[in-house]
Amino acid sequence: xxxxxxxxxxxxxxxxxxxxxxxxxxxxxxxxxxxxxxxxxxxxxxxxxxxxxxxxxxxxxxxxxxxxxxxxxxxxxxxxxxxxxxxxxxxxxxxxxxxxxxxxxxxxxxxxxxxxxxxxxxxxxxxxxxxxxxxxxxxxxxxxxxxxxxxxxxxxxxxxxxxxxxxxxxxxxxxxxxxxxxxxxxxxxxxxxxxxxxxxxxxxxxxxxxxxxxxxx
Numbered sequence: 001x002x003x004x005x006x007x008x009x010x011x012x013x014x015x016x017x018x019x020x021x022x023x024x025x026x027x028x029x030x031x032x033x034x035x036x037x038x039x040x041x042x043x044x045x046x047x048x049x050x051x052x053x054x055x056x057x058x059x060x061x062x063x064x065x066x067x068x069x070x071x072x073x074x075x076x077x078x079x080x081x082x083x084x085x086x087x088x089x090x091x092x093x094x095x096x097x098x099x100x101x102x103x104x105x106x107x108x109x110x111x112x113x114x115x116x117x118x119x120x121x122x123x124x125x126x127x128x129x130x131x132x133x134x135x136x137x138x139x140x141x142x143x144x145x146x147x148x149x150x151x152x153x154x155x156x157x158x159x160x161x162x163x164x165x166x167x168x169x170x171x172x173x174x175x176x177x178x179x180x181x182x183x184x185x186x187x188x189x190x191x192x193x194x195x196x197x198x199x200x201x202x203x204x205x206x207x208x209x210x211x212x213x214x215x216x217x
Contacts, residue, residue, distance in 0.1 A: 001056065001057055001058075001059070002056060002059070002161055003056075004056060006161065007039075007054070007056040010054070010061070010160040010161060011039055011040070011054075013160060013165075014040070014041065014052055014061065014160060014170070015041055017167050017170040017171075018041055018043040018052070020167050021045070021167060021170060021171040021174060023043050023044055023045035023046075023174070024043070024044050025041050025042070025043060025044075026041075026042045026043065026044040026049060027041065027042035028040075028041055028042070029041060029042065029051060029053045036055040036057060036058075037055060037056070038053045038054065038055045039053060039054070039055075040052050040053025040054060040061065041053070043174070045174060045178060046178075048065060048178050048181060048182060049065065050063060050064060050065040050174065050177060050178065051063070051064050051065070052064075052158070054160075059159065059161060060157040060158060060159050060160075061157070061158050061159075061160060062155055062156075062157060062158075063155065063156050063157070063158050063173050063174065063177055064153060064154060064155035064156070064177065065153075065154055065177050065178060065181045066143075066151065066152070066153045066154075066181075067151055067152055067181060067184065067185040067188065068143060068150055068151030069110065069150050069151060069185075069188045069189060069192055069194060070103055070106045070107050070110060070150050070151070071098055071103065071106065072106075072189065072192075072194040073106035073107070073109050073110050073150075073192055073194055074098050074102040074103050074105055074106025074107075074109075075096050075098055075102075075106070075194075076106075076109070076194055077102070077105045077106055077109050078096045078098070078102050078105070079096050107145060107148075107150065109192075110148055110150050110192055111145075111146065111148045113191075113192050113193075114147075114148045114149070115148075125149075125187075125191055126142075126149065128187065129142060129149070129152070129184060129187055129188075130142070132180070132183055132184050132187065133152060133154065133180055133184055135180070136176050136179065136180050137156070137176060138154050138155060138156040138176050138177055138180055139154070139155045139156070140152060140153065140154050140155070140180065141153045149188070150188070151188070152181065152184045152185070152188070154177045154180045154181045154184070155177070156173050156176055156177050158170065158173045
């Protein structure tokens with residue numbers, strides 16, 4: 001296992017690489033997860049964000065990104081009950097504030113849309129999304145509630161203690177994750193017809209989430 005000094009050096013290197021590969025450090029991760037203390041960063045690259053974090057008890061860091069369409073669906077549901085002139089933002093799109101109860105309404109809407117599809121349509125969507133997620137060297141999960149798919153998580157392990165770990169390897173890992181996440185995100189938006197409908201505010205956007213997600217071990 002790495003020493004504390006080696007772990008801190010790896011954190012410093014990764015923080016530097018997050019900025020060096022054309023992105024920015026959008027937040028820091030410092031939390032206790034089970035028996036582990038994990039540290040890392042929230043990185044932003046283009047229009048996407050990702051987490052990269054590790055523990056002194058492991059020889060690798062996790063680099064992962066997640067998308068959940070529920071929040072956008074919640075925005076559409078909430079906007080339907082408002083007058084357009086009352087929620088129009090500077091861009092001309094509808095702007096709504098999202099709270100916890102709105103997320104529940106969004107999830108219900110996704111369930112209604114999903115169940116309105118034929119069995120063949122649902123199977124085709126699931127197969128297409130799985131092919132998309134499985135096409136590269138990264139782990140993945142399809143997020144579901146009561147059988148309704150509403151998000152994806154993509155993860156790749158990186159090994160900052162190995163000889164040869166450099167900016168290029170880090171950048172390759174970031175792009176591997178995002179190159180899978182971005183089209184999967186669009187496929188989910190298309191399936192539930194939420195693309196570009198509403199600007200969201202309020203709540204805690206997943207893009208700014210610094211809570212480590214240890215679904216992959």
